Structure formats: structure tokens, C-alpha cells
Amino acid sequence: MDAVELARKLQEEATCSICLDYFTDPVMTSCGHNFCRKCIQMTWEKGRGKKGRRRQRGSFPCPECRELSPQRNLRPNRLLTKMAEIARKQPGYQSSDLCPVHRELLKLFCQDDQAPICVVCRESREHRAHRVLPIEEIVQEYKLKLKGDMEYMQKEMAKTRRFQAEEEQRLAAWQEKVEARRQRITAEFQKVNLLLAEQQQQLLQVLQQEEEETMARLQGSKEALEQQGEALEMLLLQLEEQEGQAPLQMLQDMKDKDPLNRKKSVNVQYPETTAIELRTICSIPGQIEVFRSFQEEVLPDPATAYPYLLLYESRQRRYLSMATDGSACSQDRFLAYPCAVGREAYSSGRHYWEVGMNLAGEALWALGVCRDDVSRKDRVPKSPENGFWVVQLYKGQKYQPVVPALAPITLTEPPSQMGIFLDFEAGEVSFYRLSDGSHLHTYTQAVFPGPLRPFFCLGAPKSGQMIISTVTLWVKG
Structure with a gap:
């Protein structure tokens, strides 16, 4: 059994x-x-309680x-x-x-096969040469290993809990720091907003004072001219009345009232022309620094440049490739003006770049942005209607800027450095003088008709240089 x-x-x-x-x-x-x-x-x-049962x-x-x-x-x-x-x-x-073969209790453990066996299996050929120990000894060894592992796990759990408590403290400290920084940022922006509001109020007061002073001069000139006009009109009426008199009466009046003396008695004065150019500039402290967070390295594209527009790369110390050898020009190259556009077109986002200028002699330059598909073979007015959002930079005596309906904004005192800020989604292109951060002009429209590229246009030869990032432009003489 x-x-x-x-x-x-x-x-x-x-x-x-x-x-x-x-x-x-x-x-x-x-x-x-x-x-x-x-x-x-x-x-x-x-x-006992059951009936009908026979019992003694x-x-x-x-x-x-x-x-x-x-x-x-x-x-x-x-x-x-x-x-x-x-x-x-x-x-x-x-x-x-039980052993599935011999139906005996599995009391032994074969270390070679890592399997429990019975006493019959131990004597079989399969396990006779193997290392065999009683299961109780193996279990005891395993329990010792388990105990060691449990002690290790307990230590690691204690260490983990300690680190967890430290991390919770660090998390709480981090949240406190973030909250303190959030409050500081809010407070500093409120401070800046307050300072900007004060600066705005001061600037508006200066503008109002300039407005009142110029308005007073213009109003005084207007009133003086009105009084002088009324006096001249009275004298003219007298002369017209005298002209209609009979000859003898006219001669008598000429004798009594010498017309030459009457003419001399009229003191006609004309006021000096009052300049209506604003002296108060629109300059917001720190605005250029904010724009510079959107600054990009804008480089002119040599493939689009006018054939006789020279481009010198200062970092590479070489002239960029130009088509001045009479070979056929690509369709992207400007042929009507000494112009070039930036290598990258913008169809979204905010972008800012700066341009340095060294004007010489008489020059009429243009600077800003243009549509990617503007005409590059024909001369057209550089206006928003034709895909140009630019300001002209004028220096010289011969050129007198005329302002027709489609003419761009012209600056008669061009700055040495200018910043251009493009906000595509807002539909704005703004120009700033970097020397004092003053605002020069802003084009505003609902939506730009397509991708825009930075636009650079120079005047005649020997008119000076334009510096865009690391590239210097001038017209070959």
C-alpha cells in the first residue's frame, strides 16, 4: 500500500x-x-420522539x-x-x-535538474549520479535566502520611504519656490506696468504741451492773417466805391485822400511758417529689448540680388556669387532695382531683425518686407498695393520726396541703425530707430496676402552701404 x-x-x-x-x-x-x-x-x-418504531x-x-x-x-x-x-x-x-511516475512522496530535490524527486527516482539511472538533498534541507537553505532577501527588501523599503519623505519635502519646497517666483514675476510686471504708465503719462504731457504751443502759434498766425485780411478787404471796398464815383468827385477825393498815403498806411505782415514736424518721439523703455527676444539672423539671398549689387560675407571673407558676367539671370533675380530679399519667407509668427546703414552722398534706399511674388523685372511703386511694406531712407539735396497716393513713407533724416518687427498674425510691420528706440512707422492691415520676405534696396553707385547681419551690400560703381 x-x-x-x-x-x-x-x-x-x-x-x-x-x-x-x-x-x-x-x-x-x-x-x-x-x-x-x-x-x-x-x-x-x-x-425517542418518533412513533411506530419497535424498540426495547x-x-x-x-x-x-x-x-x-x-x-x-x-x-x-x-x-x-x-x-x-x-x-x-x-x-x-x-x-x-506525489511523484507522477512512482506515486511516492516527493521527499528529495535533484540539484542538477532543479526538480523534486521521490526515493525511487533517486535510485534510478536518471538521477543516480546527480546531486540530491532532502527537500527539508533545500527548503531550509531557501528560507535562509528568502530571509536575506526579505532583510534586503526591508532595508530598501526603509531607504525608499526615507527618500520618499525627502522628495515630499523637496516637492513642498519646490512648490513654495515656484509660488514665490510667480508672485515676484507678477509684482515685477505690475511695477514695470506702473513705471510704463507713468512714462506714458509723462510722454503724453510733453506731447500735449508741444501740441498746445504749436496750436497757439498757428492759431495766432491764423487770427493775425484774418484781421489783416479784414483790413485789406475794407480798404479794397473803399477803393472800389471810389472807383465808381463821378470824375469830379473822384478828383476831389484824390485831392483830399492821397491814395499813395493810404497804401503806405497799410502795414501788411506775413508770419513765419510754423513747422508742424513733431519733436516728441514715441519711445517705450525696454521695447527694443523685448523685440530682440524675437531676433533672427536675416541674410540676403544672393540668387535674388540685382546683378550689380555686391554682397560681401564678413565671416567667410568672400563675395557671394553674383551674375555680373553677362550670363542669363534667373527669374528670381531683381533687374529693375538694386534690390535683394531675405533667404527665408515668413508666413506666420513674430520676427525681428536689424539693419545698419552708412549713407554717402545722395541716396534713396528702401527697407522693409515684400510679398514673395512681387514683380522683379518691372519698376513699380514700392507700396502695399504692389506688395511692398517699406520705408524709404532719403539723404541728399536733389531728391525732393513727392507723396503720391501709392508712395511709401520717406524719412528725410535716416537713422544709422534700424529695427524691423514683423507680426504676421497681427498684420503689422513696424520700424524703429535703434539709437533712441523711437517708433518711426507701422503698416497695419487685416491680413497679409501671402508669405513675406525681408526687402533691401539701395540707391545709385557710391550711395553708401547697408549691413544685414554679417553681409554688407553696396552697388558696384
């Missing part, structure tokens, strides 16, 4: 057939069957064989008590505890 069958038999013999549990205080009937004392007594007590006084049927057994003949079974105790301590074996 194998170990499993033996264990099963032991459990079966130590089990009460009434409660189906291990015996507790087992007793034996006169017929030889065993039950728990409480189980058999409860069974017989229930049987003090005797009850056995639950197993139905033979009558006197209640007083119940005898304790001490051997069965010990068997029940042994069965309770005996572990229940399952199929996983």
Missing part, C-alpha cells in the same frame, strides 16, 4: 460517520461501531447496522482517540506532493 492510500485509510478510520469529522471522545456500541459520544447521544435523543426499553438502533444496542453499553475507545489525534496532525496529501 502506498503512502497516499495509507494516509487515506487512516483518515477514513478516524472519521465519525455522523459528523464526518475526526472523532471527539469516541465510544463503541455493542455491535462494534464507533461514533463521537455527542453524535450518538444526539441521534438516539432524536429517535433503553436500547436504540445503531446508525450503521440498525442493530439494537443498549445505551448503557457504550464503551470509550481510547485507541481510536489516539488515531484521531494522529490523523489531525497528519497533513493531507495532494497529487502535487
